[in-house]
Amino acid sequence: MKKVKADPKGVLVGAHYLDGDYAIAEGALAAGCRFFAGYPITPSTETAERFAERIPMVGGVFIQMEDEIASVTALIGASWGGQKPMTVTSGPGFSLMMENIGLAAMMETPLVIANVQRGGPSTGLPTLTGQGDMMQVRWGSHGDYKIIALSPDSPQECFDLTIHAFNLSEMYRVPVFIMTDECVGHMHEKVVIPPADRIDLVERKWYEGPKDKYLPYKPDKDLVPFMVKAGDGYRFHTTGLTHDERGYPVINADCQDWNVRHLQDKITKNASKIVKFEEDQTDKADVVVVSYGITSRVAYRAVQSARKAGLKVGIFRLITVWPFPEKRLAELAQTVKAFVVPELNLGQIVLEVERVSAGRAAAIPVSHAGGWVHDPENILKAIKEAVK
């Protein structure tokens, strides 16, 4: 794994007034993404537009594909061609991508996908917010695999976490998702872009051994196999079929077990290095509000009111949603009465909180079907109930 500094060509240094969608595009350019394939879909289109406008002056490719299936598949090809590729989408497009998100996971291909969530199901609320794809990102493609998903709560974090997403995808050879939403995507705020020499990037582990000895799926010590790119003379093979270390298909239960467990272990056993979260006053809290993305900002207001009323309330903000920060939440479950989990869906991440709590603390959902953010009063009410 090689650590490098960002290429100044892609870094728009300075303080800007940007929305989350634009900040994602700038984050991608700063991270060295020079290949973007996408399909227009509200409320994510601005990222594609920004990339299309900026990339000619940086040197790279923007291509508008015929659909989201083609977009994500082109990313896989581009990644094996040596690029750090990205696409962006929302609900219906995300559903179309699922087939080849599975291929990316199976081929252990680094790439980044941002989902600017809107209300669903189906066409749902194209222009209004939601957080209904949080389980889909974890489980959406068929079969057992694991991915990494991040949830930014501001345009600044859209920029920062996009860079982080590229680093994680390169480090673990896995698709990484930026699970933002319409509110953060369209919210304009100050975004500070540091100079290139202050942006740390990670490159995938390139294999440099003898050409005939390369095994595209032989796990290294950190469980992540080395990678090569097409055209470098390795003449390797890769497939979406269950495969061995050579990348050759092997259709039996033993190889299936090895292959699929490897896809899981690579993430699970590195989870402590991947997981990121923010905590505030959780130590002596009776209740901890667990939230992510735009909802964490609304929840903050409710927590402030609760604290003013003398309640001992902590905040736990998920930055990495998947892998789930289960170790820390399990610890907290031993000391708090309850977790209050507001989210813009009818109860998704709350199920994980409940699983991790294992009956030691209550997990109380504050559900909202999307279309607008919570009224902080409803979260406050749930906190008050929980303290009782």
Next chain:
Amino acid sequence: MSTVATSREPRNPMEDFLRMDRIPHIWCSGCGIGVVVTSFADALRKSEKNLDKVAVVSGIGCTGRVAGYVKLDSFHSTHGRAIPFATGLKLANPELDVVVFSGDGDLTGIGGNHFIHAARRNMDLLVICVNNFNYAMTGGQVAPTTPIDANLSTAPFGNFEYPFSLPYLADTCGATYVARWTCLHIRRVTNSIQEALGKKGFRFIEVIAPCVTLYARRNRLGDGLNILKYYYENSEIRHGADTRTVDITYQGKITCGKFIDREKPPFLDCMNTHLRKSLGDKYVPYGEKR
């Protein structure tokens, strides 16, 4: 005493080109796919391409297995998605010759949308389509190329849907090179692939191939030899034929030949030319040879 070996095991010239550790292959005896793979290998050899810079992308199906056997950078992608995969690969590393090798159902059924758009953009890909008129890997179902009246497991009383004529489809979508052959025309398939490898843009070669196990058996067309005999008696070579006139009917005439050979800048050339014109010195060209 010399240490140089004086006698060697006899070696098949295909060994440099195939993943011998994956042979034997899964194709049925009498299948036409192997013939096309051999022609492809011959064409690569004759064209003197650096094999390190040739990549093959396949989808899913019997022909989709080609990527697994060729000793090149080779990608066995998902059903119908070989073309977008190849698009990403080519654009990421423009020095590669990217060849899509797949079947009729894969490329023009589930992958039809990708096919027409890659042709429209003139993506710099060579697409070799082995057309056996059915979905063979899944047991012989009706396909977008099945001629009317042919019997298949999901058209048990015969097909009544109009099939695609693939050369016409590729032509109207803008392909720079369009040819059709049968498995009988081994030398012509080889020459055609070699010629297409020397060209730019979206190049399409259809090779009609027997599916002895499913299509032929279900329609009582005999074995591989009977089908090659049918090709022999019914193929008609008409170079430059209007692609509107090359429809295939059930056990009818098969028009073969090179139908289209036009010059047209491919996607990346268009991108670089256009953006340089629009943006002048501000533009940073991509993927051009220095």
